[in-house]
Each structure stands twice: as structure tokens, then as C-alpha cells.
Amino acid sequence: MRANLKYFKLSFFVTGLGLVAGAAVGWYYRHTGAGVASTVFIVAVLSVLEISLSFDNAVVNASVLRDMTPVWRHRFLTWGIAIAVFGMRLVFPLVVVSVVAWVSPFEALRLAAFEPDEYARILTSAHVALGAFGGAFLGMVCLKYFFDSDKDVHWIVPLEKQLARLGKVEAAALGIMMVGLYTFSRYVPPAKAHEFLVAGLFGLVIFIAVDGIGAAMEVDEDAMKNVHRASAANFVYLEVLDASFSFDGVIGAFALTNNLFIIAIGLGVGAMFVRSLTVMMVDRGTLEAYRYLEHGAFWAIGALALLMLMGTVLDVPEAITGLIGAALIGLALWSSIYYKRRPGAQPSATGAP
Helix, strand or coil, rough: CCHHHHHHHHHHHHHHHHHHHHHHHHHHEEEEEEEEHHHHHHHHHHHHHHHHHHHHHHHHHHHHHHCCCCCCHHHHHHHHHHHHHHHHHHHHHHHHHHHHHHHHHHHHHHHHHHHHHHHHHHHCHHHHHHHHHHHHHHHHHHHHHHCCCCCCCCCCCCHHHHHHCCCCCCEEEEEEEHHHHHEEEEEECCCHHHHHHHHHHHHHHHHHHHHHHHHHCCCCCHHHHHHHHHHHHHHHHHHHHHHHHHHHHHHCCCCCCHHHHHHHHHHHHHHHHHHHHHHHHCCCCCCHHHCCCHHHHHHHHHHHHHHHHHCCCCCCHHHHHHHHHHHHHHHHHHHHHHHCCCCCCCCCCCCCC
């Protein structure tokens, strides 16, 4: 237990800073002890929300990081976390408001600071486009993993074997996602249908672009520089993946508060714990030790993609999103432990896209 806690020292330190920053924001806006206590509580809840929604992200991060060079792994765990915390949890919502409202980023920041209700209204009005983009991208991430004809380790054997066979069909995953996007577009409000389809198509295009970068930078065992190129491609892949994961958390956070700075602090603290989980899983070989954990994470990503698309039509509580992901990963972990206890069982790793 103590060996595992060492990975979370920085996260606990950032948590302390986050709670202090939350208290300062609460005092600035409320000028009361009750306001400070309420803000600190919201920061803590948002941190837990981010961890629950992003645990599967940590597993996927670990599956990609184990194949990266130490240099690029370090860059992801330093630059990448800075982009995740400050870029996606603070800057990205400002960019969305700026684009949706046709105002400058400085005006968006002014709205966030002095007119949080209007800022929240503008950002949440973009939930259809964000849900379509994130759902399409994450859906492709999930399908690519299971539509791998070379994949020989299966958790839900009857289903995953059939999905692997489908992987032999060229662009099967892309076709399924396009049909899915069209189907959901028939149920979103008519005024939002075009926006939904355009955002969903951009999600598919971004996935294809990132996947293409990875293919162009495939590792050549005879040239170490190509190893670094492949690691750079994985870095880009992980950043886009984190961006897609963050959509749901950022929008869902407005159920608790419409203050951008409180949301950024709370989700940022949670993102640091996700980073610590990622490092621990890479260093301790968790994915190799627990055979089906990666499968559970990708099923959780598929569930999140579906829920993001459903969220453009229905009101999907964040608790459901978090619980489904946690349940799938928990079942995968239990199955892995059960497999290890079988006589003659051999651990094996599975590949990430």
C-alpha cells in the first residue's frame, strides 16, 4: 500500500493547492465562511467526478505509454498534464464560448468572471456539438480496439471474437459510426441536426487524421528516430483522447456550479490523480498483470461514447456515466483476478490502438 501511495504524493500536494485556491475563489465571490466551505466542497466533488469519469482514460493512457520511449513518456506526463489541466479544463471552454457566441476569447473570459450565468448558458448550448464530436471520436477508439482481426485475447469471448472478425472488413468501424451518427441525428431537435452531423463528422475526421499520423510514423526497428516519431504520434493521440474525455466532465460540472474557475480547479485536481494512476499502472505493469483490465476500459469508452450521443437527445445524469464505466472496469478486474487463480493461467498483455 505504501509503495502505491508514493505515486500520489504530487496529486495530494495539488489537491491541497486546489482546496486553498477554491477557498480563495469562494471568498472572492461570496465573502462569507459558508461561501468558502461550499466552494471547497464543490471542488472536492468535481475532483471525484473527474476521477470516476476518467479512470478508463488512465487505463488507456497506460496501454499507450508503455510503448512510448522514456523521453516522450516524460513529455506526456509533464507537458501533457499541463495541456490537460489548463488547456482542456480552462482554455477550451473559453474557446467554445468564443466560437459559439462570436466574441473574443477575452470577452469569453470576462463573461466567465463577471457573468457566469450567461457564460454557462452559452457553453451548455454547445452540448449537442460537443456530444456528437466526442461520441464519434471515442466510438471510433472503442471500435478500432475490438475490430482488430489480430487480437487474440478476449474478455467477453463470443462477442469480442465476432467483433474481431468484423475487423477484416475494410472501414467497418467507420461505416458503423456513420450510420450511428445519422440515426441519432434523426432524434435531435431539427434545428440542431445539421450541427450534430457536422460535429460528428469532424470527430471522425480527427480520429482518421490522428490514426493516419500514427500509421505514417510506424516504428522501424532499424531506425531509433522512428521510435521517437511513433511516440510523438502516440502523444498526439493521447491529447486528442483526453480532449474527448474532458467534454463530458466540463459540461457535467455545470450541474454543480457555473463558475469556470471552480470547475477548472476541481477537474484539474481530478486530472492529476488520473495522471498518478497512469504512472502507477505503467511502472507496476498493471495491464500485464490483469489480463482483461484494458478490455474493460475500452468497453467503458464505448459506453461513454454512446452516452455522449444519447446526451444530445436525452438528459443523462453524470452519475450513470461514472457508474457504468466503474462497473465495467470493476468486472474486468474481477475477471482478471479470477483468471490468474486458474491452474496454469498465463498473464498476457493486449495491444492498444
